[in-house]
Amino acid sequence: MAQLSYREAVSRGIAQEMSRDERVMLIGEDIGGAGGVFKTTGGLSEQFGRRRVVDTPISEQAILGAAMGAAMTGLRPIAEIMFADFFAVCWDIVVNEIAKMRYMTNGQVTMPLVIKSGNGGSLRMGAQHSQSVENWAMAVPGLKVVTPSTPLDVVGLMAAAVRSDDPVLFFEHKGLYASKGEVPDGEIVDELGKAAIRRPGKDATVLALGLMVGRALDAAEELAREGIDVEVIDVRSLVPLDTQTLLTSISRTGRLFTVEENPRLLGWGAEIASIAADECFWDLDVPIHRITTPHIPLPSADSLEDAVLPSVDRIVQDVRKGVYL
Amino acid sequence: MTAIGTQHEYGAHPIVLPPAASTAQDGLDIAPALRLGLYRRLEELRQFETRAYDLFMQQLVKGTSHLSLGMEAISAGFGAAMRKDDYTFATYRGHAHTLSRGVPMAPVLAELLGRQNGLMGGKGGSMHLTSVEHGVLGSYAIIGAHLCVANGAAWSAQVRGSGQVTVCFFGDGTTNIGAFHEALNYAAVFSLPVVFVCENNLYMEYTSIADITAVPSPAADRAASYGLPAIKIDGNDVDVVYRTAADALELARSGGGPSLIEAVTYRHGGHSRADPGKYRPAGEVEAWLAYDPLTNYRARLTRLGVADSELDGIRADVARAVDEATEEAKNGRLPDVESAFTDVWADGGSQWRN
Ligand SMILES: Cc1ncc(C[n+]2csc(CCOP(=O)(O)OP(=O)(O)O)c2C)c(N)n1
Ligand SMILES: [Mg+2]
Numbered sequence: 318m319a320q321l322s323y324r325e326a327v328s329r330g331i332a333q334e335m336s337r338d339e340r341v342m343l344i345g346e347d348i349g350g351a352g353g354v355f356k357t358t359g360g361l362s363e364q365f366g367r368r369r370v371v372d373t374p375i376s377e378q379a380i381l382g383a384a385m386g387a388a389m390t391g392l393r394p395i396a397e398i399m400f401a402d403f404f405a406v407c408w409d410i411v412v413n414e415i416a417k418m419r420y421m422t423n424g425q426v427t428m429p430l431v432i433k434s435g436n437g438g439s440l441r442m443g444a445q446h447s448q449s450v451e452n453w454a455m456a457v458p459g460l461k462v463v464t465p466s467t468p469l470d471v472v473g474l475m476a477a478a479v480r481s482d483d484p485v486l487f488f489e490h491k492g493l494y495a496s497k498g499e500v501p502d503g504e505i506v507d508e509l510g511k512a513a514i515r516r517p518g519k520d521a522t523v524l525a526l527g528l529m530v531g532r533a534l535d536a537a538e539e540l541a542r543e544g545i546d547v548e549v550i551d552v553r554s555l556v557p558l559d560t561q562t563l564l565t566s567i568s569r570t571g572r573l574f575t576v577e578e579n580p581r582l583l584g585w586g587a588e589i590a591s592i593a594a595d596e597c598f599w600d601l602d603v604p605i606h607r608i609t610t611p612h613i614p615l616p617s618a619d620s621l622e623d624a625v626l627p628s629v630d631r632i633v634q635d636v637r638k639g640v641y642l
Numbered sequence: 643m644t645a646i647g648t649q650h651e652y653g654a655h656p657i658v659l660p661p662a663a664s665t666a667q668d669g670l671d672i673a674p675a676l677r678l679g680l681y682r683r684l685e686e687l688r689q690f691e692t693r694a695y696d697l698f699m700q701q702l703v704k705g706t707s708h709l710s711l712g713m714e715a716i717s718a719g720f721g722a723a724m725r726k727d728d729y730t731f732a733t734y735r736g737h738a739h740t741l742s743r744g745v746p747m748a749p750v751l752a753e754l755l756g757r758q759n760g761l762m763g764g765k766g767g768s769m770h771l772t773s774v775e776h777g778v779l780g781s782y783a784i785i786g787a788h789l790c791v792a793n794g795a796a797w798s799a800q801v802r803g804s805g806q807v808t809v810c811f812f813g814d815g816t817t818n819i820g821a822f823h824e825a826l827n828y829a830a831v832f833s834l835p836v837v838f839v840c841e842n843n844l845y846m847e848y849t850s851i852a853d854i855t856a857v858p859s860p861a862a863d864r865a866a867s868y869g870l871p872a873i874k875i876d877g878n879d880v881d882v883v884y885r886t887a888a889d890a891l892e893l894a895r896s897g898g899g900p901s902l903i904e905a906v907t908y909r910h911g912g913h914s915r916a917d918p919g920k921y922r923p924a925g926e927v928e929a930w931l932a933y934d935p936l937t938n939y940r941a942r943l944t945r946l947g948v949a950d951s952e953l954d955g956i957r958a959d960v961a962r963a964v965d966e967a968t969e970e971a972k973n974g975r976l977p978d979v980e981s982a983f984t985d986v987w988a989d990g991g992s993q994w995r996n
Contacts (some may be wrong), residue, residue, distance in 0.1 A: 342801070368801070374831060377826035379790045383828065386794020389779060390729070391802060394794075396918040411783045411820075414791060422772040422780065424985035457988055458994075482988030510996060558995045592995075 320500050322563060324494040326468035327357035327433070330475030331395060333504060335365050341479055344371040345397030353388050354399055355435050355494055360375050377407035381432065385415050388430040393479060401436035401450045401488060408453075415484045416459030427561055431478045431485045435576055437528055438626055439492035444614035447491075447622075449578040451526065452585045454486045455555045461509055462555040464488040466530040468498040470553065473507025481509060490527035497609070510557030514566070518548035521572035521640055524563065524589060526552050529576040529627060536632035545640050555600050560592060571602035574636055576627050579607040603642040608635050648853045653921040655850040660908070660933035661876055668942055680722055680880045681953065683942055684936045685960040687738045690747055693964050694737060694754060694768075698915050702972070703754045705859035707768040708736035712878075715935035716841050717742040719883025720809055723891055729779045729799075731792040731810040734769035735841075736781030739811055743776040747967035757974030764977040765985075779808075786821030789838065793829050794901075796836035807894040809887075815846030817860040823867075826902065830868040833899035837890045839903045841877060847913045848921050859930070860949040861904035870902050877905030879933040881942070900934040907935075907996045 321329060335341045343354070343361060349372040353554055360368040373380050377398060384396040398404055406413060411432070418426050438447035454462045461483050465471040471489070478485035515530060516537050525533040525579035530551045536545040548566055552559070567573045573593050575586025590605045608627045648655065672680075691709045698707060710717065713735075721742025724730070732739035737906055745761065753760030754768050761771055769783040779795055782788035792810035799806040816822055817840060829836050840861035844851055857863035862872040873890075876882050883905060890901035908930035912919035917925070939955055986992035 371832075374824070374827055376828055378787070379793060379824035379828040382787065382790020382792075382821070383794040383797055384795070386779070386791040386808075387798040387801075389791075390795045390798040392798045409784050409787055410790060414782070414787050418780065419988070420986050421762060421770045422774070423765045423981075424990065425762070425772055425774045426779070427988050429988075458992075485802065522768045551755070556994050560995045571646040 318499055321468045321472055321500045322494065323468050323489070323496050323498070324355060324357045325546045326471035326500060327475065327489060328359055328361055328470040328499065331358065331361060332364060333472065334476055334479040335361070335369065340391065340393045342369050342371065342387065342392055343397070344373055344383060344394060346373055346375055348372060348397050353397065353409045355491065357489065357494070358397070361536050369593040377403055380413065381407045384430045384432070385410060385418070385428065388428050389418070389426045392431045393433040395433060395479065398432055398434040400446050402433040402445050402448050404434065404450055404453065410456050410510055411460070416457050420459060427482050427483045428603050429568050431475070431487050432609065433487040433489060435491045436488040437490045438494055438615050438622060440529060441617055441619050441622055443617035447615040449527070451488050451555055452579045452583060455585055455588070456583070459484070460556060461485040462488070463509060463553060464490065464555070466490065466493065466512065466527055466551050468496070469505070470507065472500055472505045474509070474553070476506040477509050480506070483565055488527065492528040501561050510554045510559055512553055512559040512562040513551045514548065514562070515551050516547065516549040518546040518570070520546045520570060521574060521636055522548050522550060522566040523569045523574045523576060523632070523636065524550050524552050524586065525576040526585065527578065531536050531580055532627065532629050533632055535629045536636065539629070539633050540636060543637070545637065547636060549627045552585070563589060564593065568597045568600040571600055572639060573601065573605045574639060575607045577607060578626060579610065581607070581612040582608045603639050606635060606639050608632055654923060655853055657923050657926045658844050658852070659833060659926070659929050660878065662931060663938060665945065667879055667881050668945055670885060672881055672884060676722065677881070677943060678948070678956070680718055680884065681939055682956050682960065683718040683721065683742060684714050684818065684880060684939055685957050686747070686963070687718060687741060688936050689960050689964045690741060691737060693885035693968060695911070697754065697968070699814070703768070705767055706914045707754065708735035708914045709909070709911060710735055710862040712930065712934065713841055713843060713907045714738055714882050715880035715939070716839065716877045716905045716907060717811070719880045720839065720887045723884050724809060725806070727777060727804070727806050728891070729777050729792070729795045729806060729808040731779055731788045731795070731808065732771070732781040733788070733812055734781060734783040735813070736771050737768070739771060740771040740778050743773070743778050745773045745776045745962060747779060751967050751971035752974045754870070755971050755974065756976070758977040759971070759974035763981055765981065783854070785816050786812070786819035789825035790828070792820055792836055793825055793834055796829065796834035797832065799835055805895055806835070807891050809839060810836060811839045811841060813846065814840060814842040814844065814851040814860045816840070817864060818855060825942060826864070826868040829900040830870060833897070835894035836900045837887070838900065838902045839892055840902070842904050842906045843909045845909070845922070848917065859904055865902045868902070870900065873901065874904045874906065877907035878933055878938065880935060880939055924955055
């Protein structure tokens with residue numbers, strides 16, 4: 318058992334899979350010799366060589382195209398898009414090519430690839446380097462979407478993503494890279510499409526993702542002191558979505574809150590709110606409430622960014638208000 | 643209205659004429675049997691595309707479609723030069739490229755008709771023809787993307803040491819999108835076994851390529867940027883295409899890296915089904931119709947001593963095959979609605995939740 322940082326867990330997970338299967342390759346900008354701009358791929362080039370850990374030009378379309386063509390013909394590549402914001406310059410390859418090729422060809426091709434990317438805010442990087450874009454990906458049929466919140470999940474979900482025969486967008490949260498957690502020795506393999514109950518509770522269900530999981534847990538501790546018992550669920554996987562775990566909890570507590578870092582309109586929680594309204598409406602005691610970043614680009618100044626990302630205080634206030642409705 | 647960046651009215655750009663017909667290439671060292679095969683392929687592509695057009699006009703084919711009428715020599719020449727396990731990446735104008743790898747006509751026509759016996763069961767359509775078992779790794783309808791994807795297949799062949807070469811076809815208009823430049827640099831940097839083939843038919847959709855491109859030869863003039871030689875050939879001479887293809891494939895197969903080939907050609911019709919092609923100046927279409935890859939090739943074979951009866955026999959064979967394929971395609975039933983819900987995922991289904 319070792320204490321690993323989230324960023325070390327990324328390379329641990331990749332190394333585990335590259336050692337197991339020589340078809341697994343890693344490509345991206347500055348990932349090899351430099352170990353990645355977020356140092357999530359440190360040591361991999363030394364361990365697996367430059368044939369398998371490839372430093373590319375600043376060519377996001379070429380990177381993802383290479384991953385796609387290779388996945389169609391026998392390799393199992395992992396490609397890095399440095400900042401998730403940069404998906405915007407290669408979204409064609411993700412949405413029009415990778416996501417649809419199997420379907421359009423009536424199952425003739427399989428797309429076993431992973432795109433890992435640094436997602437999310439809290440690092441004061443401004444509107445072009447802070448976005449949470451997991452809801453963009455969720456909106457596209459043919460993509461699997463995961464967002465680990467702990468080092469252990471990083472390793473296990475990376476393994477599951479690499480072993481998946483479908484394309485997986487693996488969103489690392491930039492604000493979590495320095496965080497630490499216990500990661501057991503030996504092989505770790507998780508499962509896509511499973512949410513995790515991080516804190517059981519009976520009064521309200523709070524769903525969160527990535528950086529927001531820790532904030533939801535902190536809020537739950539505060540609310541517990543007031544006698545409000547909150548269940549916090551780490552959604553982990555948006556596609557496939559573990560509706561069983563989510564709906565069971567919502568039906569039991571009768572109260573649903575989502576904590577979403579994405580801007581408000583069509584955030585991931587909106588879909589879950591809609592499913593809950595359809596399928597467990599009569600179990601709800603109060604209206605569903607979404608706690609999100611407002612519908613604005615993210616500002617850079619620390620005071621402003623802190624004011625707009627969902628905070629522990631905002632979660633506490635909103636849940637308290639909802640519970641006493 | 644004068645287009646910005648040009649000195650003339652829309653559609654009044656200078657005419658680009660084909661080369662003068664000549665017998666200079668008759669002596670190329672290509673075996674007679676191979677030449678007959680090339681002729682057969684040209685006939686097949688011509689008659690297939692003509693049939694596809696007719697079926698559109700009968701409204702049996704829905705949606706859109708982009709024909710290679712007049713451009714057949716490029717895919718035919720490459721198809722003949724490629725190894726069975728090489729990979730093809732084509733565009734929405736990809737019927738000819740698909741057939742040139744040996745994919746039978748009936749499933750391709752059935753796909754155009756949206757039938758269950760179509761090449762992809764009706765889920766891809768005219769613009770996305772794919773037959774992995776024939777090495778056709780897809781036809782792509784977003785300009786430029788597939789050059790990047792072709793690199794991936796070439797990379798995989800390089801890693802696996804399989805000796806396979808990837809050939810990627812695209813148009814002149816595609817040389818102005820970023821993905822083209824990303825892909826060329828990437829292929830050159832990693833010395834990938836890939837051959838990029840620009841089918842320069844002088845037009846993007848409805849605009850002359852010369853009017854919106856900074857250099858006269860949209861692909862060849864860019865080659866130097868990626869450390870590649872400028873290769874510009876007569877794309878209407880199937881023998882020239884075949885020879886050029888064989889050289890580029892050999893270079894890639896032996897570890898020599900990518901090539902960029904500009905093959906100049908012309909489309910007989912409009913860009914797609916609904917386009918009458920009126921933006922093309924008077925005289926140009928006529929000149930290119932007269933410089934036809936099929937008639938020119940037949941004339942060469944005649945000069946080389948092939949009997950008319952033999953060539954007529956091939957033409958009649960192909961006509962029969964196209965008729966049979968049409969029947970087979972038309973007899974296909976409509977796809978089951980359930981098939982719309984298969985193969986989103988590798989498990990065959992479309993479930994996104996439990
Ligand atoms: C990214 C993108 N932009 C625009 C289009 C619309 N479009 C389809 S075909 C075409 C012209 C392409 O010209 P060219 O590359 O010369 O190929 P050709 O059709 O002449 O074979 C355009 C603009 C598209 N499919 N994708
Ligand atoms: Mg063109």
